[in-house]
Amino acid sequence: MTGPDVLVxxxxxxxxxxxxxxxxxxxxxxxxxVRAFVHxxxxxxxxxxxxxxxxxxxxxxxxxxVRAAMAGVRRAFFTYPVQGGLLDATATFASAARDAGVDxxxxxSQLLAADGIQPTPHQQRHWLAERMFDWAGVGAVHLEAxxxxxxxxxxxxxxxxxxxxxxxxxxxxxxxxxxxxxEDVARVTVAVLTGxxxxxxTVLPLVGSVVTVGEILDVFSQVLGHPVPYxxxxxxxxxxxxxxxxxxxxxxxxxVYLWRYLRTRPRIEVPDTxxxxxxxxxxxxxxxxxxxxxxxxx
Numbered sequence: 001m002t003g004p005d006v007l008v009x010x011x012x013x014x015x016x017x018x019x020x021x022x023x024x025x026x027x028x029x030x031x032x033x034v035r036a037f038v039h040x041x042x043x044x045x046x047x048x049x050x051x052x053x054x055x056x057x058x059x060x061x062x063x064x065x066v067r068a069a070m071a072g073v074r075r076a077f078f079t080y081p082v083q084g085g086l087l088d089a090t091a092t093f094a095s096a097a098r099d100a101g102v103d104x105x106x107x108x109s110q111l112l113a114a115d116g117i118q119p120t121p122h123q124q125r126h127w128l129a130e131r132m133f134d135w136a137g138v139g140a141v142h143l144e145a146x147x148x149x150x151x152x153x154x155x156x157x158x159x160x161x162x163x164x165x166x167x168x169x170x171x172x173x174x175x176x177x178x179x180x181x182x183e184d185v186a187r188v189t190v191a192v193l194t195g196x197x198x199x200x201x202t203v204l205p206l207v208g209s210v211v212t213v214g215e216i217l218d219v220f221s222q223v224l225g226h227p228v229p230y231x232x233x234x235x236x237x238x239x240x241x242x243x244x245x246x247x248x249x250x251x252x253x254x255x256v257y258l259w260r261y262l263r264t265r266p267r268i269e270v271p272d273t274x275x276x277x278x279x280x281x282x283x284x285x286x287x288x289x290x291x292x293x294x295x296x297x298x
Contacts, residue, residue: 005033005034005035005054005072005073005074006027006032006033006034006035006073006074006075006076006077006193007034007035007037007069007070007073007075007076007077007102008020008023008024008027008034008035008036008037008053008076008077009037009060009076009077009078009079009080009093010037010079010080010081011023011024011034011036011037011038011045011048011053011055012036012038012039012042012044012045012048013044018150018182019079019108019182019185019186019189020077020079021044021048022182022183022185022186023077023186023189023190023193024036024048024051024053025051026186026187026190027190027193027194028051028052028053030190030194032193032194033054034052034053034054035053035054035056035069035073036048036049036053036054036055036056037056037058037060037066037069038055038056038057038058039057039058039059039060040057041055041057045057056068056069060080060085060089060092060093061085061088061089061092062092063092063095063096066092066093066096067096067099067100069096070096070097070099070100070102071100072100073100073102074102074103074104075102075103075104075105075106075193076093076097076102076104076105076106077105077106077108077189077193078090078093078105078106078107078108078133079107079108080108081251082122082248082250082251082254083248083250083251084248084249084250086122086125086126086129087125087128087129087132090107090128090129090132090133091132093105094132094133094135094136094138095136097136097138098136098137098138102138102139103138103139103197104138104139104140104141104192104193104197104198105133105136105138105139105140105141106141106143106189106192106193107129107130107133107140107141107142107143108143108145108185108189109126109129109130109142109143109144109145110122110123110126110144110145110146111144111145111146111178111205111206111207112126112127112130112144113127119257119258119260119261120253120254120257120258120261121253121254121257122250122251122253122254122257123254123258130142130201130203134200134201137200138200139197139198139200140200140201140202141192141198141202141203141204142201142202142203142204143185143188143189143192143204143206144203144204144205144206145180145185145206146178146179146180146206146207146208147177147178147179147180147258148179148180148181148182148185149179149180149181149182149208149283149285149288149289150181150182152177152179152216152285153288153289153292153295155168155242156220156296157295157296158241158242158245159231159241160220160228160296161296162241163231164229165228165229165230165231166216166217166220166228166229166230166231167230167231167233167238167241168213168230168231168232168233168238168259169232169233169234169235169237169238169259169263170213170232170259170262170263171213171232171262171263172213172232173212173213173214173217173230174212174213174214175212175213175262175263176210176211176212176262176265176266176267176268177210177211177212177213177216177262178207178209178210178268178270179207179208179209179210179211179285180206180207180208180209180274180282181208181282181283181288183283184206184208184274184278184282184283185206187274187277187278187280188204188206188273188274188277188278191277191278191279192204192277195277204273204277205271205273206273206274207268207269207270207271207273207274207282208270208274208282208283208284209270209282209284209285210267210268210269210270211285213230214230215285216285217229217230219285219286219289220289220296222286223286223289223290223293223296224293224296235256235259235260238256238259239252239256270282
C-alpha cells in the first residue's frame with residue numbers, strides 16, 4: 001500500500017499479547033510507513049523507533065493527542081488493554097479517525113455473541129465499541145479474537161513452578177478452550193490494513209485452535225518431557241492465587257466471568273479466517289509452547 005502512514009495504537013507492546021507491537025514490526029518489514037502511538041517514551045518505544053517507525057506519544061483517552069497522531073493517516077489499528085476506559089478510548093479514536101478522513105480502522109475486539117448480550121461486562125463494552133466504530137463510518141473491521149496463547153503462557157508460568165501443576169479454574173479436563181496466537185492476530189491485521197476494501201462493520205472471527213484442558217495438559221507434558229498434572233481451582237481459589245499479580249479490577253472481573261462462561265460453553269468451530277487472510281495456517285499450541293519452553297524450565 002502506498003500513501004500516508006498507518007497509525008498503530010499500542011505499538012510499544014504490553015503484557016496482554018503485544019499485538020500492536022507485532023503489527024508495527026510486520027508493517028515495517030513490508031516497507032509500510034508506520035506512525036507508532038505509544039503511551040510513554042521508554043526503552044520499548046525506542047526499540048520501535050530504531051526499527052524505523054515514527055513514534056508519537058499520547059493517551060488514547062485524550063482527544064487532542066489522538067487527533068494529532070491521526071493527522072494525515074489513511075488507515076489505523078485500534079487496540080486497548082483489558083482495563084477501564086475502553087468506551088471512552090473508542091469514542092475518542094473513532095471521532096479522530098472520522099475527522100481525519102481515515103478510510104479503515106481495524107479494531108481488535110473479542111469473540112462476541114451475535115445477539116449483543118455478552119457473557120462478561122468487558123465483552124459487553126467491546127460490543128458497544130464495535131457499534132461506535134460502525135456508526136463513525138470509518139471502514140471498521142472488527143477482529144474478534146479468543147483467548148491468547150500468551151495468556152495461558154503467563155498463567156502457567158505462575159502456577160507450574162508454584163504448584164507443580166497447571167492450576168486453573170477451567171473446569172474438568174473436557175472443557176474446550178478457544179485460543180489464538182497474538183502473532184496470528186497481527187498477521188491478519190496487517191493483511192486487512194494493507195488489503196482491498198471491506199464493508200464497514202465487517203467482523204472477522206479469529207480462532208487458532210480449540211483445545212480441551214486435557215489436550216493442553218498433553219501439550220505441556222510433551223513440551224516439558226514429563227507429565228503435567230492439573231489442579232482444578234474454584235474462582236475464589238484462582239483469585240486468591242493471583243492476588244500478587246496486580247491485575248486491574250476490570251481485567252479480574254472480566255476473567256472471572258469468562259472462566260465461568262467457558263466451563264459451560266459448547267465447543268466452537270475453527271474458521272479459516274487466519275489462513276485466508278494471512279496465507280498460512282494458524283500456529284498450534286504445541287508450536288507456541290515449544291518456542292517458549294525455557295520459560296518453564298529455567
